[in-house]
Amino acid sequence: MKFLVTGCAGFIGSNLVEKLLLNSDNFVIGIDNFDAFYPKEIKQNNLKNFINNKKFEFYETDITNKKELKNIFSKHNIECVIHLAAKAGVRPSFDKQEEYIATNINGTQNILELMNKYNIQKLIFTSSSSVYGNADYEKLSEDIENLSPISPYANTKLECEKIIREYTQKTDINAICLRLFTVYGKRQRPDLAITKFVKNLMNNKEITLYGDGSTSRDYTYIDDTVNGIIEATKYPLKFEIINLGAGNSILLKDMVTLIEKELKKNAKIKYMPMQKGDVFKTYSDISKAKRLLKWQPKTKFEQGLHQFIEFIRSEQE
Numbered sequence: 001m002k003f004l005v006t007g008c009a010g011f012i013g014s015n016l017v018e019k020l021l022l023n024s025d026n027f028v029i030g031i032d033n034f035d036a037f038y039p040k041e042i043k044q045n046n047l048k049n050f051i052n053n054k055k056f057e058f059y060e061t062d063i064t065n066k067k068e069l070k071n072i073f074s075k076h077n078i079e080c081v082i083h084l085a086a087k088a089g090v091r092p093s094f095d096k097q098e099e100y101i102a103t104n105i106n107g108t109q110n111i112l113e114l115m116n117k118y119n120i121q122k123l124i125f126t127s128s129s130s131v132y133g134n135a136d137y138e139k140l141s142e143d144i145e146n147l148s149p150i151s152p153y154a155n156t157k158l159e160c161e162k163i164i165r166e167y168t169q170k171t172d173i174n175a176i177c178l179r180l181f182t183v184y185g186k187r188q189r190p191d192l193a194i195t196k197f198v199k200n201l202m203n204n205k206e207i208t209l210y211g212d213g214s215t216s217r218d219y220t221y222i223d224d225t226v227n228g229i230i231e232a233t234k235y236p237l238k239f240e241i242i243n244l245g246a247g248n249s250i251l252l253k254d255m256v257t258l259i260e261k262e263l264k265k266n267a268k269i270k271y272m273p274m275q276k277g278d279v280f281k282t283y284s285d286i287s288k289a290k291r292l293l294k295w296q297p298k299t300k301f302e303q304g305l306h307q308f309i310e311f312i313r314s315e316q317e
């Protein structure tokens with residue numbers, strides 16, 4: 001199949017493209033603008049893993065640039081769009097709302113317009129567990145109504161889901177919005193807590209913990225997320241919103257203990273107040289993904305953490 005993957009140089013995008021290219025029937029067109037949220041060199045390094053693959057073609061393009069985007073769509077017979085490009089951090093979104101709206105919402109609209117124009121019928125969109133805000137449920141399931149996200153980032157993701165739903169109603173586009181829950185593993189973004197904790201502890205530096213350690217997250221291992229995205233490309237569903245999580249929730253303080261255990265070191269912890277936009281808990285109900293995509297996560301947190309730490313070690317050597 002011929003895929004267009006936006007955000008292909010990022011954490012999830014680069015792992016996804018690498019996996020897609022293992023199937024010799026696939027061809028991948030990748031788009032990324034090396035957004036300044038974290039250093040370009042990290043993203044260029046991610047790309048090195050497949051930039052020379054003959055079944056991959058890269059465009060350094062911004063998804064808000066309609067003209068360049070149109071050239072790419074007109075040149076290739078794309079069959080499926082996997083749209084990951086976004087401004088992805090929760091905390092910076094408070095100060096950069098306009099930029100988040102431009103990339104996340106207007107960029108998504110550009111993709112939808114061009115998919116419609118070039119009659120491309122399959123879209124996978126990466127939404128986020130953050131759309132649930134602090135919804136007062138033990139497990140978060142897709143049928144929870146009246147969601148109240150608590151950050152501009154999360155608002156843009158919820159808005160995108162709505163826009164995509166509307167497009168599927170008035171065009172031939174079929175779409176699956178996957179609500180990803182905190183993804184971790186190889187090439188993880190430098191702004192995410194696990195990356196910072198592991199690197200600081202390895203280098204005997206203090207770690208900063210926001211809150212008292214009682215917040216919790218459903219951590220999903222990158223390989224499981226990537227497999228879920230690929231499974232989603234196989235199902236002809238008109239429009240669905242589906243959680244992709246590990247179906248587990250780990251306390252922040254327990255996550256730190258597991259990292260200490262794995263590195264055989266004790267962390268020096270600096271406690272700071274919780275930050276604006278951080279939710280208290282995420283815990284996914286993944287029954288819909290199991291039912292509709294026949295997908296299920298395979299990696300236990302301890303195992304994924306071990307693999308991630310091995311990856312950081314190999315990078316530092």
Ligand SMILES: NC(=O)c1ccc[n+]([C@@H]2O[C@H](COP(=O)([O-])OP(=O)(O)OC[C@H]3O[C@@H](n4cnc5c(N)ncnc54)[C@H](O)[C@@H]3O)[C@@H](O)[C@H]2O)c1
Pocket residue numbers: 006007008009010011012013031032033034035036037043061062063064083084085086087088103107126127128129179180181182183184189
């Ligand atoms: N990592 C997670 O835990 C997580 C959780 C929920 C949802 N998501 C979503 O998954 C997707 C990928 O996230 P990630 O963690 O890999 O983030 P990332 O920042 O590593 O990847 C996003 C990529 O998009 C690119 N990009 C940003 N703006 C662009 C633009 N205007 N034009 C073209 N490219 C642009 C960036 O340069 C980057 O390479 C995002 O949509 C994010 O919101 C991630």
